[in-house]
Amino acid sequence: MSQAKPATGGPRRLLVLLPLLIFVVLAGIFFRQLISGEDVSVVPSALIGAKAPATNLPPLEGVDLPGLDTSKFQGRVTLVNVFASWCAPCREEHPVLVELAKDNRFDLAGLNYKDASANARRFLGDLGNPYAAIGVDEKGRAAIDWGVYGVPETFVVGKDGTIRFKHVGPLTPEAVQKTLMPEIERALAN
Secondary structure, three states: OOOOOOOOOHHHHHHHHHHHHHHHHHHHHHHHHHHHOOOOOOOOOOOOOOEOOOOEOOEOOOOOOOOOEHHHHOOOEEEEEEEOOOOHHHHHHHHHHHHHOOOOOEEEEEEEEOOOHHHHHHHHHHHOOOOOEEEEEOOOHHHHHHOOOOOOEEEEEOOOOEEEEEEEOOOOHHHHHHHHHHHHHHHHHO
């Protein structure tokens, strides 16, 4: 009577092929994302369409402007720009903000994030102050309420106090033209 050899190919072969199968699936997912044309830099915000968080931050010391108070937004479209003097991309986007501030159809408010007041004043003194109001968020609590991932970020707040749009990263002239201004125009129309 001959003994049958035990089957050795089943589970062992599956264990050998499993890493290859996982690699193929992940490669497919990455390839799909690559060719989809979606902008992976867009970070969705749960606050779009919601009321802007009630925020009342003290003004930047030594600058003759009010603090950031969202109750003052009613009836006006407001851009809220989160910035800090220690943020290199904030320095890059600043000339764009100075240009935006020339448009009197909306207000531009600054939320100074985790910054020393003297540094923020020097930053604005060197580059110009585009803001109609600047609130100091020394501990970063208000930024958490706004869902800020990092600086810079810019929010479009509609006349009704609702967040209409969020731009993550530094504003460029192209981003303003292609993305931000259309969102501002929509907010102004409502």
